[in-house]
Amino acid sequence: MTDPIGPIRAALAGRYEIEREIGEGAFATVFLARDLRHERLVAIKVLNADPTSQESELRFLSEIRLLAKLQHPNIVPLIDSGHAGATLYYVMPYVTGESLRERIHREKQLPLEAAIAIAREAADALAYAHEQGIIHRDIKPENILLSAGHPMIADFGVARAIDLAHVRQLTRKGFVTPGTPAYMSPEQLIGDRPIDQRSDIYSLGCVL
Incomplete structure (x- = not known):
C-alpha cells in the first residue's frame, strides 16, 4: 500500500520522524513528530491543497519566516x-x-474567573503581535491551546500566509478562504475592505 505521506516523510527524513496523524482541518493535516536533532515532540502541519504557483510558495515561506520571529x-x-x-x-x-474548545466541551461553561484569566492572557498575546504588525485572522477556541492552565495561541498569522500562497480548499460549497465564519468580524466575512487588529479583538470577544 502506498504511504499517503511518503513525500513528506522523505523530505523530513533525518530531521523529523513522523509518528501519527493527530488532527485535520480545512487547510491542513497535523502530524505528531519527533524532532531528531533536539529530541523533542513537535506538531507538523501539512497544507492539504497545493499553492497555485512557485511564486505563491515563496510568498508563503517568506511570511512564515516573519511569523517565526514572534516570541x-x-x-x-x-x-x-x-x-x-x-x-x-x-x-x-x-x-x-x-484546546479551549476541548475544555469548553468537557466543562460546558468555564468559571468566570478562569474565562477572564484566559481572555486576559490571550489579549496580551494579541497586543504583542499587533505591535509587530501581525494579525492572527483566525482566533477561535481551537486555536487557543491550554498548557498548565495558561492559553497559548497557535497558528498566529498562518491564515495570511495561506492566503498569500493563494491556497484554496475545495469543498462542496466551492472554494473557501482561511478563517472561521462564527468568529469572523463582519469586514473579514464580507471581504470588502482590508482588516486590521480590530478584527482579532472582535474574534476574541466572540470566544469570550
Missing part, C-alpha cells in the same frame, strides 16, 4: 517550515494539554 509566552512559536515537492508545511512545538 511571547502565550504564542506557540513557529520553529521550521519548508516544502516537499509542491506540498508546504510548517512546524511548531507540540503543546501538551487541551
Whole structure:
C-alpha cells in the first residue's frame, strides 16, 4: 500500500520522524513528530491543497519566516517550515494539554474567573503581535491551546500566509478562504475592505 505521506516523510527524513496523524482541518493535516536533532515532540502541519504557483510558495515561506520571529509566552512559536515537492508545511512545538474548545466541551461553561484569566492572557498575546504588525485572522477556541492552565495561541498569522500562497480548499460549497465564519468580524466575512487588529479583538470577544 502506498504511504499517503511518503513525500513528506522523505523530505523530513533525518530531521523529523513522523509518528501519527493527530488532527485535520480545512487547510491542513497535523502530524505528531519527533524532532531528531533536539529530541523533542513537535506538531507538523501539512497544507492539504497545493499553492497555485512557485511564486505563491515563496510568498508563503517568506511570511512564515516573519511569523517565526514572534516570541511571547502565550504564542506557540513557529520553529521550521519548508516544502516537499509542491506540498508546504510548517512546524511548531507540540503543546501538551487541551484546546479551549476541548475544555469548553468537557466543562460546558468555564468559571468566570478562569474565562477572564484566559481572555486576559490571550489579549496580551494579541497586543504583542499587533505591535509587530501581525494579525492572527483566525482566533477561535481551537486555536487557543491550554498548557498548565495558561492559553497559548497557535497558528498566529498562518491564515495570511495561506492566503498569500493563494491556497484554496475545495469543498462542496466551492472554494473557501482561511478563517472561521462564527468568529469572523463582519469586514473579514464580507471581504470588502482590508482588516486590521480590530478584527482579532472582535474574534476574541466572540470566544469570550
